Amino acid sequence: MQTSFTPAQLADPDTRESNTILRSCVHCGFCTATCPTFVLLGDELDSPRGRIYLIKDMLEGGRPATEQVVRHVDRCLSCLSCMTTCPSGVNYMHLVDHARSYIERTYTRPWPERLLRRALGLLLPYPGRFRLAMRAAGLARPLRRLVPGASMTAKRLRAMLALAPTRLPPATTTQGPQIHKAEGERRGRVALLTGCAQKVLAPSINEATIRLLTRMGLDVVVTTGQGCCGALNHHMGQHDPAMALARANIDAWTREIDGEGLDAIVINASGCGTTVKDYGFMFRAEPGEQPARAAAVSALAKDISEVLVQFDYAPTRAANGLEVAYHAACSLQHGQKITAAPKQLLARAGFKVREPAEPHLCCGSAGTYNLMQPDIAAQLRARKLENLRRTGAGLVAGGNIGCLTQLSGEGGLPAVHTVELLDWMAGGPRPDGVVEPQVA
Structure with a gap:
C-alpha cells in the first residue's frame, strides 16, 4: 500500500x-x-x-x-x-x-459513551473498585429486562447487568504479595500476574495455578506493586492510564529480576499475556532504561500452558475420559500463537478433547467488547456456543477469564480454566461445576 x-x-x-x-x-x-x-x-x-x-x-x-x-x-x-x-x-x-x-x-464521543468508557477504565483494572461495582450490578441484575428503550445506551446497560454474577466468590489471601514456596526440591522461580477482574470473578484460577506450580517445584512470587496489565485501558485508546499500569508491573517484576531472578512471568489470562508480551514494543520510545526493562519483562512473559510444558507437567491421576470442548481464546491462538500446548496438556491428563467448528472466530467477549458492542457480541456468543454444543462435550475449557465469563453466562455452558482441570488431575480439588464421570 x-x-x-x-x-x-x-x-x-x-x-x-x-x-x-x-x-x-x-x-x-x-x-x-x-x-x-x-x-x-x-x-x-x-x-x-x-x-x-x-x-x-x-x-x-x-x-x-x-x-x-x-x-x-x-x-x-x-x-x-x-x-x-x-x-x-x-x-x-x-x-x-x-x-x-x-x-x-x-474525537468527542456522545456523553453517555464517554461516561461509560471512563467508568470502565476506572473500575475494571482495580479489584477493590470492581468488586464493589459487581456487587451493585448483581443486586440490580433482576431489573435488567425492565431497562426501557432500544438505544445503544440501554442495550449496554442490559448487557452489563446480564454479565454480572449473582454471587461473587469470596476474596482470598493467596493472591496478595507473598512468596509461595516450592514443594520438595526447588526447580525454578516464577512471578505470577494475578490480574484484576479475574481476582474478583474467579480467584480459583490463580489458586489452582499456585498449587500446581508449587507442586511442580517452583517458587511462585506475587510481587508487591503489580496490578492490571493495562490491556483494558489500552484497547479503549486510554494510552496514559494503560502505560501507568504497565509501568508499575515492569517496576515490580524488574525488582525481582534484579534480585533473586525469575525463570518466567506466568500469566493465566491470555488477554493479559498478549499485552505483557508487547510491553517491549509499547515502551520502545520511552527514555532511559525503560525500553530495555520492558523488553526484558516481555521476554520472560509466558502463558501458563507454556510453563507447564517447560517444566514437564505430569498428572497423578486420569480424567477417566471426561469430554472437554476446548475453546481457543483469540488472544492465545492469534495474539500469542499458542495453539497446541493447552490441548496436549489436557490430553496428557486424560481428558477427551473435542474441538468445535470455526475455532478461529471470536466468542464476542474481547475485553470490554461485549459491554460496548452488545448486539455483535451476542451474535458471536450464540454462534460459538452452538459450535461448542455440537462437539457433544458438556464442559468447556479455555485460557482467558473474559471468554469463560462470556460462555458460561445465562444460557451458556459450564466453562472452566484449563489450569483448574490440570490442577485437579495433579492432586488439586475438583473445579466447581465439573461432574466427574463414573467408572463402570
Whole structure:
C-alpha cells in the first residue's frame, strides 16, 4: 500500500510504525474471510482491509477522527484472526491500537459513551473498585429486562447487568504479595500476574495455578506493586492510564529480576499475556532504561500452558475420559500463537478433547467488547456456543477469564480454566461445576 505521510508526521514514532505497517499491506483480502465482524455484517468497512483504508486516510490527513471511522474501528474486536491469516505479516494489532489512541485524542464521543468508557477504565483494572461495582450490578441484575428503550445506551446497560454474577466468590489471601514456596526440591522461580477482574470473578484460577506450580517445584512470587496489565485501558485508546499500569508491573517484576531472578512471568489470562508480551514494543520510545526493562519483562512473559510444558507437567491421576470442548481464546491462538500446548496438556491428563467448528472466530467477549458492542457480541456468543454444543462435550475449557465469563453466562455452558482441570488431575480439588464421570 502506498502512503504519503510528511516528514513531520513520520517524526512521531507511532505514526512511523503505522506507516511501515500500512506499506506492508498488499490489499489481498485474505483477512476478510476470518474476520468475525465481516463474517456477520458483510460490510467491507467492517473487515481489516476496510479499517486499514479508513485508518490510513485518517492518519495521513492528520484530521480528527470522523463518526464513520470511529464506528467501524469500534466494531473491531482486536481478535487478531486477521494476523494469523495475513500472508504479508501485516501487524494489524499495532495499527489499530494506534488508531484507537488517535481517536481518543481527536474525537468527542456522545456523553453517555464517554461516561461509560471512563467508568470502565476506572473500575475494571482495580479489584477493590470492581468488586464493589459487581456487587451493585448483581443486586440490580433482576431489573435488567425492565431497562426501557432500544438505544445503544440501554442495550449496554442490559448487557452489563446480564454479565454480572449473582454471587461473587469470596476474596482470598493467596493472591496478595507473598512468596509461595516450592514443594520438595526447588526447580525454578516464577512471578505470577494475578490480574484484576479475574481476582474478583474467579480467584480459583490463580489458586489452582499456585498449587500446581508449587507442586511442580517452583517458587511462585506475587510481587508487591503489580496490578492490571493495562490491556483494558489500552484497547479503549486510554494510552496514559494503560502505560501507568504497565509501568508499575515492569517496576515490580524488574525488582525481582534484579534480585533473586525469575525463570518466567506466568500469566493465566491470555488477554493479559498478549499485552505483557508487547510491553517491549509499547515502551520502545520511552527514555532511559525503560525500553530495555520492558523488553526484558516481555521476554520472560509466558502463558501458563507454556510453563507447564517447560517444566514437564505430569498428572497423578486420569480424567477417566471426561469430554472437554476446548475453546481457543483469540488472544492465545492469534495474539500469542499458542495453539497446541493447552490441548496436549489436557490430553496428557486424560481428558477427551473435542474441538468445535470455526475455532478461529471470536466468542464476542474481547475485553470490554461485549459491554460496548452488545448486539455483535451476542451474535458471536450464540454462534460459538452452538459450535461448542455440537462437539457433544458438556464442559468447556479455555485460557482467558473474559471468554469463560462470556460462555458460561445465562444460557451458556459450564466453562472452566484449563489450569483448574490440570490442577485437579495433579492432586488439586475438583473445579466447581465439573461432574466427574463414573467408572463402570
